[in-house]
Amino acid sequence: MPERVLVTGGAGFVGSHIVVELARNGYQPVVLDDFSASTPAIRSRLEAVAGVAVPFITSDIRDVNALRAAFHDYPITAVIHCAGLKKVAESQSRPLGYYDVNVGGTLALAQVMGEAGVATLVYSSAASVYGDTGEVPVDETVAPCPSSVHGRTKLVVENFLRDLAQANANWRIGVLRGFNPSGAHSSGMMGEAPRGPATHLLPQLARVAAGEAADLVICGDDWDTPDGTCIRDYVHVQDLADAFVRALRHVASRHNGTLTVNLGSGAGHSVLEVVAEFERACGRPIPRVIGPRRPGDIARSCANPQQAAAKLDWRATRGLDAICADAWRWQRNGGRY
Numbered sequence: 001m002p003e004r005v006l007v008t009g010g011a012g013f014v015g016s017h018i019v020v021e022l023a024r025n026g027y028q029p030v031v032l033d034d035f036s037a038s039t040p041a042i043r044s045r046l047e048a049v050a051g052v053a054v055p056f057i058t059s060d061i062r063d064v065n066a067l068r069a070a071f072h073d074y075p076i077t078a079v080i081h082c083a084g085l086k087k088v089a090e091s092q093s094r095p096l097g098y099y100d101v102n103v104g105g106t107l108a109l110a111q112v113m114g115e116a117g118v119a120t121l122v123y124s125s126a127a128s129v130y131g132d133t134g135e136v137p138v139d140e141t142v143a144p145c146p147s148s149v150h151g152r153t154k155l156v157v158e159n160f161l162r163d164l165a166q167a168n169a170n171w172r173i174g175v176l177r178g179f180n181p182s183g184a185h186s187s188g189m190m191g192e193a194p195r196g197p198a199t200h201l202l203p204q205l206a207r208v209a210a211g212e213a214a215d216l217v218i219c220g221d222d223w224d225t226p227d228g229t230c231i232r233d234y235v236h237v238q239d240l241a242d243a244f245v246r247a248l249r250h251v252a253s254r255h256n257g258t259l260t261v262n263l264g265s266g267a268g269h270s271v272l273e274v275v276a277e278f279e280r281a282c283g284r285p286i287p288r289v290i291g292p293r294r295p296g297d298i299a300r301s302c303a304n305p306q307q308a309a310a311k312l313d314w315r316a317t318r319g320l321d322a323i324c325a326d327a328w329r330w331q332r333n334g335g336r337y
């Protein structure tokens with residue numbers, strides 16, 4: 001009997017690719033999402049790519065009664081928790097909303113998991129917990145010092161999950177610090193589909209290349225980096241999804257307590273380098289302007305991926321060229337659900 005895994009935020013960018021990867025590995029995913037940043041229209045694509053039926057539960061993660069119903073209706077044995085708010089700049093002006101959904105949502109989930117006797121959880125944390133540590137690449141032993149509200153909400157959740165596992169040895173928790181999930185499914189059928197203006201670099205590039213947006217706005221060219229633009233560790237979303245399934249298998253079978261792992265390629269690329277690679281992928285120039293720095297941003301962020309290799313036997317297998325080629329293929333197919 002395949003295991004049922006609840007994927008909160010499973011209609012979103014990261015969650016939907018995890019759903020596909022779970023199905024590919026013989027699990028039966030169930031999606032819970034309120035579609036505040038996604039759309040139920042993704043379901044038919046998701047099922048076509050995953051090759052299985054995927055039940056969808058429409059619910060806010062903070063709704064404990066809806067969560068109870070989900071655990072009652074499906075024999076869920078584990079949860080991958082991706083539901084949350086993720087925009088660093090937006091988080092600076094909406095702290096209440098970000099704490100409410102990211103922290104409050106996780107408290108509600110943990111409460112209901114406890115009631116249901118389900119103790120295996122993989123949490124989609126983020127590189128933003130580190131902040132500007134000055135360490136590049138950064139490994140998991142570096143003390144987090146988030147420089148944004150988003151990062152602080154992620155760190156509060158991480159610490160809560162460690163406290164939970166400390167208090168009760170039944171919990172098996174993976175805390176995965178994703179760096180910059182990017183690209184799209186190689187089928188061209190799934191990808192990042194932000195509502196309204198895109199805030200992440202790859203969808204911004206795709207929309208400019210497709211003529212849907214005028215210029216790429218580069219958020220500052222006076223950072224302390226070789227070309228003055230921010231450096232990030234871009235990791236292909238399918239590689240990231242693979243890591244989540246490995247982490248699920250690892251914590252479920254071999255790990256009590258909390259396992260914290262960075263998920264990045266280990267290589268940093270500046271905004272201008274990504275622009276050049278995207279121009280190669282789409283075969284056209286990207287018009288760009290220099291705008292102001294975004295609140296909460298930092299100059300460099302890059303993972304040391306050794307722990308992921310050692311604990312999960314995982315490494316990023318797709319480079320920036322595949323990230324740009326897949327993001328462009330998705331955009332040419334419409335870039336939306």
Ligand SMILES: NC(=O)c1ccc[n+]([C@@H]2O[C@H](COP(=O)([O-])OP(=O)(O)OC[C@H]3O[C@@H](n4cnc5c(N)ncnc54)[C@H](O)[C@@H]3O)[C@@H](O)[C@H]2O)c1
Pocket residue numbers: 008009010011012013014015032033034035036037038039059060061062081082083084085086101105124125126127177178179180181200
């Ligand atoms: N994309 C990134 O750059 C990145 C990097 C590291 C970590 N993460 C983390 O991974 C997770 C998923 O990111 P993503 O890029 O897929 O974002 P996303 O916005 O595409 O997906 C999040 C999903 O959660 C849903 N959601 C939001 N609030 C909800 C609520 N209250 N109840 C139920 N569902 C809700 C949204 O509708 C959406 O489908 C987030 O927690 C994010 O912080 C993202």
